[in-house]
Amino acid sequence: MQSQNKLFDDFVKVMNGAAGTIAGMTREANAAMQERAREWIGGLDLxxxxxxxxxxxxxxxxxxxxxxxxxxxxxxxxxxxxxxxxxxxxxxxxx
Structure with a gap:
């Protein structure tokens, strides 16, 4: 029974790590898109x-x-x- 809990704990740790990685990728993608938008708008003659x-x-x-x-x-x-x-x-x- 102890080995099943350890397996479940390891699975939860992996999923938490994946969620953290996805959240970080989302933040980086948003920052990159905002920077591209600023560059594009900055290039316009406004x-x-x-x-x-x-x-x-x-x-x-x-x-x-x-x-x-x-x-x-x-x-x-x-x-x-x-x-x-x-x-x-x-x-x-x-x-």
Whole structure:
């Protein structure tokens, strides 16, 4: 009876070792996949949120300046709209 318990104990030890090995392999695989994802994303030509917000602010300022210049030109020309000018909302004229 003692030999059966020893056999069972050895089997449990082997299974625990296998479970530990599988858990370690899983951790290593996850770490490798995360590193590959970081490398792939790092290789893309993406902008940071700060850069996007800065360019967005520049575009808004340029649009406002353009609209002000259009109004100034219209006033200098005696109130007639500029040829090929844009509408009130900045939409291109329909063809």
């Amino acid at each position: 902008v940071s949120r700060e850069e996007f917000e800065a360019v967005k602010a520049m575009a808004v300022a340029a649009r406002e300046q353009n609209e002000a210049l259009e109004r100034r030109i219209a006033a200098l020309e005696g109130g007639k709209p500029a040829a090929g000018g844009r509408g009130k909302r900045g939409a291109a004229p329909k063809s």
